[in-house]
Amino acid sequence: MHELLTVGDAAVESGWSARMLRYLEEHRLVVPRRTRAGYRLYGLPELNRLRSLRDLRAHFGVELAELAFARRLRREPDLRQAVDAWLAAGDDARSWIEWEQRKHERLLAA
Amino acid sequence: MHELLTVGDAAVESGWSARMLRYLEEHRLVVPRRTRAGYRLYGLPELNRLRSLRDLRAHFGVELAELAFARRLRREPDLRQAVDAWLAAGDDARSWIEWEQRKHERLLAA
């Protein structure tokens, strides 16, 4: 038997406030279905999603905006590529090709 | 001849303000070397990094915090996995495994 909870019960069950459940829907992070009258209905998948979202925030300190950005990354390949390239130039290049050149620059700077 | 610019010149050259260059360093997005006296020194790699960072923001509207988060993603595998799992449950699962089950739930809700 599938439990379908209205927003208040889902709030209790998930550990969020009802206010935040509406907020999360507004930002399309967890979007419940509706009854014909417009009541939100949360099923098991939504509850799991809410709980793991809560864990992500608690455990890793992830902001909602950051999650939304991660979602952008997997949907916009050119963005992803640009970001990856930018980051790669930071922690790869710095490590050894540049290192040689820096050794030289450091002499000039000293 | 490698140009090594102090913060004011690097600001002019890169299109950021000196203030922002210090801010970007503080958030470890572009970290220059220092002279013994503590002056920041920007070389070609840093200037390129600054310019492409500028482009990333202008072209894709990327926030600095989001970039920092993307960096976390590639350095913390368990975070990455958690985020990926969460996102996957949203745009894959929603599309078809869940879809069947929703059809059923929708009947109950109506």
Place this chain on the structure above:
DNA sequence: ACGACCTTCACACGCTTCTGATAAGGTTGG
């Protein structure tokens, strides 16, 4: 040794994010 840079620190402002509260009204079940 002086002017033009640089350093750190801190205040402040406008904007956005997250969160709660409250108001005015619709739905539902006993």
Place this chain on the structure above:
DNA sequence: CCAACCTTATCAGAAGCGTGTGAAGGTCGT
């Protein structure tokens, strides 16, 4: 039909981000 829920909309406030500006002091080149 009434209590207890739900809806949307709005105001409010704490916290953070992106910037500028200014103070108090150190460094550098001529």
